Amino acid sequence: MDQRISLITLGVADLRRARTFYEDGLGWRPVDSPEGVVFYQLPGMAFALFGRDDLAEDARLNIDGSFSGITLACNQRSEADVDRVLEQAEAAGARILKPAERVFWGGYSGYFADLDGHVWEVAFNPGWTLAEDGTLTVG
Amino acid sequence: MDQRISLITLGVADLRRARTFYEDGLGWRPVDSPEGVVFYQLPGMAFALFGRDDLAEDARLNIDGSFSGITLACNQRSEADVDRVLEQAEAAGARILKPAERVFWGGYSGYFADLDGHVWEVAFNPGWTLAEDGTLTVG
Numbered sequence: 001m002d003q004r005i006s007l008i009t010l011g012v013a014d015l016r017r018a019r020t021f022y023e024d025g026l027g028w029r030p031v032d033s034p035e036g037v038v039f040y041q042l043p044g045m046a047f048a049l050f051g052r053d054d055l056a057e058d059a060r061l062n063i064d065g066s067f068s069g070i071t072l073a074c075n076q077r078s079e080a081d082v083d084r085v086l087e088q089a090e091a092a093g094a095r096i097l098k099p100a101e102r103v104f105w106g107g108y109s110g111y112f113a114d115l116d117g118h119v120w121e122v123a124f125n126p127g128w129t130l131a132e133d134g135t136l137t138v139g
Numbered sequence: 140m141d142q143r144i145s146l147i148t149l150g151v152a153d154l155r156r157a158r159t160f161y162e163d164g165l166g167w168r169p170v171d172s173p174e175g176v177v178f179y180q181l182p183g184m185a186f187a188l189f190g191r192d193d194l195a196e197d198a199r200l201n202i203d204g205s206f207s208g209i210t211l212a213c214n215q216r217s218e219a220d221v222d223r224v225l226e227q228a229e230a231a232g233a234r235i236l237k238p239a240e241r242v243f244w245g246g247y248s249g250y251f252a253d254l255d256g257h258v259w260e261v262a263f264n265p266g267w268t269l270a271e272d273g274t275l276t277v278g
Contacts, residue, residue: 001165004181008144008211012255021254025231026140042143043273044183052255068207070257072147092164115160116151116191118209134182 001085001122004134006045006075009121011052011067018049031138034105044135046128059111059119060098071111073121075130079108085122086110094120140224140261143273145184145214148260150191150206157188170277173244183274185267198250198258199237210250212260214269218247224261225249233259 012018019038022028031041036054040047050058052069061067076082082100089112090096097119100110109123129137151157158177161167170180175193179186189197191208200206215221221239228251229235236258239249248262268276 001167003167003179003186005147005184005186008147010253010255010257014254017254021231021233025233026227028140028142040142045144047142047144068209069255070207070209088165092160094160094164114149115153115156116149116208118149 001074001088002076002134004045004074004136005072006123006128006130006136007048007073007121008045009048009050009055009071009073011055011069011071012049013052015049015051022049039138041138046136046138058098059121061119068118071119071121073123075128075136076122076124077130079124082108082110082122082124086112089114089120089122140213140227141215141273143184143213143275144211145262145267145269145275146187146212146260147184148187148189148194148210148212150194150208150210151188152191154188154190161188178277180277185275185277197237198260200258207257210258210260212262214267214275215261215263216269218263221247221249221261221263225251228253228259228261 028040030038032039037048037050056067094112094114097111097113100108103109107123107125111121113119167179169177171178176187176189195206233251233253236250236252239247242248246262246264250260252258
């Protein structure tokens with residue numbers, strides 16, 4: 001798995017309240033806000049706020065369990081790379097939470113938990129730009 | 140608070156085991172490993188593995204509470220900027236976990252929890268390079 005983080009997603013109880021904190025409170029500016037999620041462009045990567053229950057469901061996690069409420073994503077350049085990285089992680093002892101599948105936003109994505117339960121999404125997103133140097137641009 | 144993440148730190152139960160997963164399993168290469176912590180350079184930012192108890196103590200968090208085991212850091216260009224950002228976050232409703240103070244690694248750092256309990260460190264680290272565009276290089 002390439003040494004990069006493409007997206008950090010924070011699960012939040014109330015998306016509007018969380019947006020108010022990051023936008024009005026801290027001065028951040030969103031770059032995209034499709035239904036139920038808000039994306040912010042950071043240097044070289046993306047940051048998202050997403051309903052905590054929706055995020056847990058997306059990663060096939062039990063919301064009442066040990067889910068930290070945060071997911072990290074390592075985006076890939078193809079569906080085949082997503083499959084390969086998930087196999088690599090599983091071979092290293094990770095627990096596959098969700099095998100890769102085509103997803104509603106037009107990409108291909110799966111999730112694993114590392115040995116401490118930290119949740120990684122491995123995704124191919126044809127709508128975002130992954131540069132040669134591993135930096136990601138939303139859109 | 141500038142729209143960037145400088146460092147993501149994962150709290151882990153066993154640092155050696157976690158290193159084996161990320162390094163031997165996924166192929167990541169550390170850039171620095173002072174006592175009890177390991178840093179990895181990612182595009183534009185840093186990633187760290189750190190003992191979960193040590194991380195909780197550093198952020199003044201109760202390990203048996205709702206701590207997610209992950210902290211995000213937004214590095215600043217001066218101690219004054221750290222103070223200013225912590226004040227801004229508190230004014231926006233954040234809970235200050237640790238007021239900024241000089242720390243053993245030579246910098247100046249404080250922590251806040253956002254409205255959902257996600258933990259941010261706000262730090263000035265004179266040993267790391269924070270470029271004009273907000274990207275961070277370890278060392």
